[in-house]
Amino acid sequence: MKTVDTILHARWVLPVTELDPVLHNHSIVIDDGRITDILPSENCAQQYTTSIEKNYPQHLLMPGLINAHTHSPMSLLRGIANDLPLEDWLHNHIWPAEAKWVSDEFVHDGTQLAIAEMLRSGTTCFNDMYFFPEVTARLARDIGIRACIGLITIDFASAWASNANEYIDKGLELRDHFRSDSLIHTPFAPHAPFSVCDEALQRIRMLADEMDLPIHIHLHETTEEIEQSIKQYGKRPLERLNDLGLVSPNLMAVHLTQVTDDEITLLAESGSHVVHCPESNLKLASGFCPVSELMNAGINVALGTDSCASNNDLNMLGEMHSASLLAKGVSRNARALSAMQTVRMATINGAKALGLDQVTGSLESGKYADIIAIDYSSLEMQPVYDPVANLIYNSSREQVSDVWVAGKHLLKDRQLTTLNEQEIIQKTQQWNDKIASTD
């Protein structure tokens, strides 16, 4: 008999492992923050004892969702500019608002709002790109959520850094500071080909090769981006990145709404990853990422919400729903992006893209206990012929009842355990008043 920290018993366990099994009446054994066993519940009592034993009789336990692309502090700009195309939205609304308001306090309060929303929607790991990344990193660590804090680089000055080299230098300092933190990871995050010069991209490529870190970048988001690149550099952005040596297994290309057959071959052969953000692409009318074609070519595709300013939420379950339906519509193929493929996209594929598939993204012995519970007891979830189909096609984030990151219970029956909801709402309303009064 072995004594362990926690045992969770559930009606269904969806481990997201080979052959995609759905386990009935199974238990997850957690010790020292990691999963140590998954076994039929009836066998549990003979093998393990624990002081924390929880029953989820009408729930599905699955890996926590991985939001592979977001800008969490921008939650404070939720709804500030809508129904506009990307260029107008970004240049005339978002960048001016950021120039005026972004500070360490803005980043702190925006990130707090974002993490609260993400936890309440079942996200256990997010991949961020924003200014003052050390503030986001500290906050994520203190709250207890897993985070990939992008070492942001952009050519223009902000309240955080004045030029591309200073961004990179400050990013490297941040990496050193959090190097031994098991919750905080630090991919490079050059903003986009149109906003980062060749010299900075080359320096990032060299550092990323040396440290074997992902390079998280917006790429081929709109047709305008491609046209501008051809005018300025005589080539498409992906070709330019390839010439600079950035197209490799470390590349995480976000959006990719514009892609040729040759580019798909290049991405597949290089082992690059793509992050699909369907709702942001839809809202800004940026175009459609051909997810099925990419996956059929063998490319690993992850899923992200993008920021609250272009989505306007951080709801990964909603994103999964949109992604699956959109892929079917765009490819005119009802088999495209099945419910299970969509689950994989939001879990293990995200972990692979971030280089974290050895520690999270599925429920397996040895991995961190990054787990969520979905409550299937409401009438909207009945009947349940196929729990995975219900999850993708008719669930909502309100059914995320519990969340654990590295075995720590961060959402308990819909209550956040390491954040104060009322305080976050009040602070957000203060920002709302301040920003609205000068807009």
Ligand SMILES: [Zn+2]
């Ligand atoms: Zn983005």
